[in-house]
Amino acid sequence: MQFADRLQGVEASAIRELFKLLGKPGIVSFAGGFPDPTLFDAEGIAQASAAVLGHDAGAVLQYGATEGYPPLRTAIADMLRSQGAEVDAADLLVTTGSQQAIELLAQTLISPGDCVLVESPTFLAAIQCFRLHGANVVGVPIDGYGVDVDRLAALLATHRPKLVYLIPSFGNPSGATLTLERRLRVLELAARTQTIVVEDDPYSALYFDAPPPASLLALSAQVPGSREWLAYCGSFSKVLSPGLRVGWLVAPREWLAKATMCKQFGDVHTSNLSQAICAQYLAMGRLPSQLERMRSSYAQRAYAMADALQTRCGAELSFLAPRGGLFFWVRCAGAMQGRAQELVRAALDHGVAMVPGAPFFANDPDPSALRLSFATSDTATIQEGVRRLAAGLHALRDADCPTDATNAADSAHGAASSPA
Amino acid sequence: MQFADRLQGVEASAIRELFKLLGKPGIVSFAGGFPDPTLFDAEGIAQASAAVLGHDAGAVLQYGATEGYPPLRTAIADMLRSQGAEVDAADLLVTTGSQQAIELLAQTLISPGDCVLVESPTFLAAIQCFRLHGANVVGVPIDGYGVDVDRLAALLATHRPKLVYLIPSFGNPSGATLTLERRLRVLELAARTQTIVVEDDPYSALYFDAPPPASLLALSAQVPGSREWLAYCGSFSKVLSPGLRVGWLVAPREWLAKATMCKQFGDVHTSNLSQAICAQYLAMGRLPSQLERMRSSYAQRAYAMADALQTRCGAELSFLAPRGGLFFWVRCAGAMQGRAQELVRAALDHGVAMVPGAPFFANDPDPSALRLSFATSDTATIQEGVRRLAAGLHALRDADCPTDATNAADSAHGAASSPA
Numbered sequence: 091m092q093f094a095d096r097l098q099g100v101e102a103s104a105i106r107e108l109f110k111l112l113g114k115p116g117i118v119s120f121a122g123g124f125p126d127p128t129l130f131d132a133e134g135i136a137q138a139s140a141a142v143l144g145h146d147a148g149a150v151l152q153y154g155a156t157e158g159y160p161p162l163r164t165a166i167a168d169m170l171r172s173q174g175a176e177v178d179a180a181d182l183l184v185t186t187g188s189q190q191a192i193e194l195l196a197q198t199l200i201s202p203g204d205c206v207l208v209e210s211p212t213f214l215a216a217i218q219c220f221r222l223h224g225a226n227v228v229g230v231p232i233d234g235y236g237v238d239v240d241r242l243a244a245l246l247a248t249h250r251p252k253l254v255y256l257i258p259s260f261g262n263p264s265g266a267t268l269t270l271e272r273r274l275r276v277l278e279l280a281a282r283t284q285t286i287v288v289e290d291d292p293y294s295a296l297y298f299d300a301p302p303p304a305s306l307l308a309l310s311a312q313v314p315g316s317r318e319w320l321a322y323c324g325s326f327s328k329v330l331s332p333g334l335r336v337g338w339l340v341a342p343r344e345w346l347a348k349a350t351m352c353k354q355f356g357d358v359h360t361s362n363l364s365q366a367i368c369a370q371y372l373a374m375g376r377l378p379s380q381l382e383r384m385r386s387s388y389a390q391r392a393y394a395m396a397d398a399l400q401t402r403c404g405a406e407l408s409f410l411a412p413r414g415g416l417f418f419w420v421r422c423a424g425a426m427q428g429r430a431q432e433l434v435r436a437a438l439d440h441g442v443a444m445v446p447g448a449p450f451f452a453n454d455p456d457p458s459a460l461r462l463s464f465a466t467s468d469t470a471t472i473q474e475g476v477r478r479l480a481a482g483l484h485a486l487r488d489a490d491c492p493t494d495a496t497n498a499a500d501s502a503h504g505a506a507s508s509p510a
Numbered sequence: 511m512q513f514a515d516r517l518q519g520v521e522a523s524a525i526r527e528l529f530k531l532l533g534k535p536g537i538v539s540f541a542g543g544f545p546d547p548t549l550f551d552a553e554g555i556a557q558a559s560a561a562v563l564g565h566d567a568g569a570v571l572q573y574g575a576t577e578g579y580p581p582l583r584t585a586i587a588d589m590l591r592s593q594g595a596e597v598d599a600a601d602l603l604v605t606t607g608s609q610q611a612i613e614l615l616a617q618t619l620i621s622p623g624d625c626v627l628v629e630s631p632t633f634l635a636a637i638q639c640f641r642l643h644g645a646n647v648v649g650v651p652i653d654g655y656g657v658d659v660d661r662l663a664a665l666l667a668t669h670r671p672k673l674v675y676l677i678p679s680f681g682n683p684s685g686a687t688l689t690l691e692r693r694l695r696v697l698e699l700a701a702r703t704q705t706i707v708v709e710d711d712p713y714s715a716l717y718f719d720a721p722p723p724a725s726l727l728a729l730s731a732q733v734p735g736s737r738e739w740l741a742y743c744g745s746f747s748k749v750l751s752p753g754l755r756v757g758w759l760v761a762p763r764e765w766l767a768k769a770t771m772c773k774q775f776g777d778v779h780t781s782n783l784s785q786a787i788c789a790q791y792l793a794m795g796r797l798p799s800q801l802e803r804m805r806s807s808y809a810q811r812a813y814a815m816a817d818a819l820q821t822r823c824g825a826e827l828s829f830l831a832p833r834g835g836l837f838f839w840v841r842c843a844g845a846m847q848g849r850a851q852e853l854v855r856a857a858l859d860h861g862v863a864m865v866p867g868a869p870f871f872a873n874d875p876d877p878s879a880l881r882l883s884f885a886t887s888d889t890a891t892i893q894e895g896v897r898r899l900a901a902g903l904h905a906l907r908d909a910d911c912p913t914d915a916t917n918a919a920d921s922a923h924g925a926a927s928s929p930a
């Protein structure tokens with residue numbers, strides 16, 4: 091099948107359809123996957139923009155190198171080294187958001203028919219991007235501590251995939267974080283089976299209490315032979331601004347050269363203004379306090395969501411509270427089992443939006459799963475949203491037993507009118 | 511052959527190799543394909559950036575629609591309508607530079623083995639992009655008035671190409687502009703043979719004396735059935751700033767929907783800040799005077815180059831002076847015929863850089879052709895550069911006839927030392 095024809099196989103997703111229903115006024119939305127724009131440091135970004143357009147306009151407004159704006163490449167390499175990873179500027183390519191890093195890896199590594207292993211569930215746009223390039227995408231089970239490494243090892247042996255795509259820290263949609271021990275095992279598997287592992291890492295800076303374990307990129311120094319099988323996708327989208335579209339790809343230089351050539355014919359280079367703003371922002375030293383602010387806001391919201399869900403829906407919905415990132419992965423339990431899609435509709439009827447979990451699976455979708463994001467709502471709104479979710483849940487449950495419900499109402503009425 | 515393997519077929523171009531030689535201090539460069547950064551309206555762009563980050567930071571810094579920032583889509587549609595084309599905002603997709611528009615057309619329209627017709631010569635990155643997607647790229651001869659429509663008709667019949675890629679106004683590298691009569695014939699051919707025509711139009715606003723004929727997009731209204739076979743790529747790179755990476759694709763909505771889906775998995779959307787700056791800049795009304803300034807500067811430089819080439823190299827180099835754009839397409843004549851590559855080296859030895867024309871041909875490269883850009887040099891530098899080119903030319907010519915040259919030197923010496 092040709093590239094253009096495969097487009098027809100990438101369905102208009104359930105999520106996209108759902109978003110069409112979100113126009114209703116007054117709705118509480120847990121459906122998005124976006125950071126909260128009120129937390130962006132607009133003032134700092136405006137200062138950075140004014141500075142670079144003031145002192146380096148010629149370079150910022152002219153064509154630039156496909157590899158990236160040199161001061162930004164250096165700044166990103168410095169930042170990664172401060173996180174324990176051995177990275178030079180020449181080891182990375184600046185990309186138009188980390189989605190482009192995924193796309194360039196797909197373009198340069200995947201041939202139609204290749205197998206790609208992903209977490210089950212994982213980032214929907216990654217599944218779709220790999221499929222667009224003709225990959226047979228296969229899910230590997232995960233739990234609250236990330237990918238199941240024994241199952242991964244078995245699927246590596248069975249499928250001989252071209253690459254394994256993982257979001258080790260605060261995954262989307264799972265919220266799960268891969269343990270240190272599992273990270274090291276993943277790296278050993280990569281080296282032993284000579285399989286490319288793609289680490290997508292947009293959320294690791296957004297931890298609530300303590301940082302997640304070091305990245306696979308940093309840990310690869312401890313596992314001989316693993317670094318040459320590792321690609322790392324980073325992004326400023328969740329910590330600074332997604333609208334600037336600046337991410338990066340760290341990869342062995344041979345792949346990086348191929349990705350750079352594809353990017354040259356794809357968009358020549360990423361917006362120099364966006365790149366220069368990121369470099370200037372880092373140089374201004376504002377990122378650490380900005381991260382503190384985001385971590386504390388998101389943590390507060392996540393704790394509020396955990397409390398409200400536990401209190402109002404504890405019997406029917408189970409979850410492992412995330413320790414960073416933007417998402418709760420919730421499973422319908424008891425009488426609600428397998429009914430996430432119905433619950434999404436019932437909740438929407440009661441004024442709160444969320445997305446079903448099924449589209450996030452490459453195969454064998456879990457019909458009980460839901461993704462809720464707390465990122466863009468304040469704590470009062472989160473409490474109100476969960477109240478509505480509980481109302482939708484109870485309406486759905488009550489609708490199952492119309493007779494019981496009528497009886498209950500009757501008996502309540504009867505009791506109230508009883509003279510006794 | 512798979513996508514990744516085709517990368518190996520896209521050679522490190524002669525131009526890229528040449529650029530490595532350009533580091534020498536004091537060199538005059540006619541080699542680039544870039545606009546002059548000193549002509550950018552940095553002040554206006556800084557004002558636009560401050561305005562959008564001041565009043566709309568939340569939207570500008572957040573994720574946006576893949577289709578583009580709504581005020582920019584509207585503004586581009588308005589601009590195109592003012593140029594006579596019937597375009598709504600919904601008919602266009604904002605792209606990360608017009609290179610991405612070409613890439614998205616290649617992704618969605620070309621299957622490996624398809625034929626693509628291009629002008630001979632044409633934009634190198636377009637040839638390479640089509641080849642990367644597996645196309646068999648075939649050149650159609652052009653003259654000083656654009657593509658030879660009779661030859662185009664014949665090649666359409668022979669090759670049944672998937673698409674025809676043209677730069678009708680002030681082509682790169684040819685500088686040629688397609689006449690109105692030929693434009694209408696191209697549209698008739700598109701409609702009659704049901705062949706997609708891609709109009710790449712980055713230069714049409716940069717005319718020296720009078721505007722070029724209306725775009726194929728505008729003229730399609732006069733040729734029944736042609737619009738549905740037409741895609742149009744536009745860009746702010748040459749008129750405002752390439753560093754912002756903002757272009758657009760106008761196409762029939764069915765293709766546009768496919769291109770939008772590819773872009774969604776490619777880079778999600780173009781930098782919102784870049785898009786908002788372009789929209790704000792247009793709203794500020796600064797573009798007309800900025801265009802006047804660029805036209806007048808480039809015209810002055812082009813006239814200076816034409817004069818200098820005519821005066822100093824008229825016997826050995828022939829050219830048709832362009833009436834807009836950034837490029838002279840020059841052919842070696844007389845004893846220099848077929849020796850463009852040698853001339854490039856000899857000229858570089860004398861301190862002026864240009865690029866050979868051969869890489870701009872999909873097939874049957876013209877070994878006599880050279881591309882010279884006047885865009886980034888002032889008139890005095892242009893005169894000095896052409897003086898050096900002439901010196902290189904004469905050195906090459908004299909080296910052909912070492913005996914004659916020695917004789918001439920001897921006789922001159924003899925004459926000078928003669929007592930008579």
